[in-house]
Amino acid sequence: MKQSLRGKFYGQTNRTISLNGITLTDTVYTHNKVDWHYHEHAYFTFILEGNVIEGNKKEIYNCAPGSLLFHNWQEPHYNIKNKGFTRGFHLEIDKKWFDNLALSCDGLQGSTNILNPDIKLLMYKVFRATKIDDMCIDISIQSLLIEMLSKMNCNTQSTLHKMPRWVLMIDEILHDQFAETTTLDELSRMLDIHPIHLSRDFSKYFNCNLGEYIRKLKVEKALSLIALQNKSFTEIAYECGFSDQSHFTRCFKEFNGLNPSRHRKLLFT
Incomplete structure (x- = not known):
């Protein structure tokens, strides 16, 4: 089985940034299929544009823009690229780091396959940090990566301690229905728990209130739609369940620190 060394992915690498124990690459995938292989270091793959199928020993992921995967050291997997332009951003981590x-x-x-919107939003910040040429890039990316890994460890610990069934259920419901108008009473009936219990305990497991979590999911979806380049911001706003473009822009900036047009410009430069 082939091993991929640091900074090496199957395609045309547009840019490589090497920091202290961290390597970042922006790569256009050119191979229709990459057979079973593994990488020298643990790494994240973040799909920026296009679509790719990735399979490992346990699961197969259909990755669209905004999909975020994590692979540990020497974890075997394969890739199949769908037709069209596909671009990925990778963050590799040396063991010594x-x-x-x-x-x-x-x-x-x-x-x-990482679904937590907080971790995905942090990964967008990592990507954008690579577009800003200043002396703080190392400390910025190191800090963001530590925060990402901390949230991943928290998720793992919560799973090990067996979260209540309703926590997994509501996360699945909200990922499927974030663009729809859903009331607290409706969610409570679906989960068969009291609205006060749901409202009070939600932040214990998601580190924010219910409304904020839904807005994060909407913004996360908007980020993936911006990568398609064929939709206006007004179309994206309504598809993601925002009342209008102004509301969309305010929420987008709240969670990303910049407006949609600025993000689109950075994504394609």
Whole structure:
């Protein structure tokens, strides 16, 4: 089985940034199929444009723009690229980086399809940091990566401690129905728990209130739609369940720190 070394992916790499124990690459995928292989280091793959299928020993992921995967060291997988332009952003982490910071990676085994919107929003910030040429890029990306890994470890610990069934159910419902108008009473009936219980305990597991979490999911979806380049911001706003473009822009800036047009410009430069 082939091993891919640091900074090497199957395509045309537009840019590589090497920091202290971290390597970032922006790559256009050119191979229709990449057979089973593994990488030298643990890494994230973030799909910026196009679509790709990725399979590992346990699962197969259909990755559209905004999909975020994590692979541990030497985790075998394969890739199939759909027709059309496909571009990925990768963040590789040397083992020594974890050791130098005395960070545990015990909860990061295998391959993972990351759905947590907080982690995805942080990854967008990592990508945007690579577009800003200043002396703070190293500390910015190191800090963002530590925050991402911390949230991943928290998710793993919550799973190990067996979250209540309603937590997994509501996360699935909200991912499917974030663009629809849903009331607290409707969610409570679907989950068969009291509205006060749901409202009170939601932040315990999601680190924000219910309304904020729904807005994050809407913004996350908007980010993936911006990558398609064929939709106006007004169309994206309504497709994601915002009342109008102005509301969309305010929420987008709240969670990303910049407006949609600025994000689109950075994405395609």
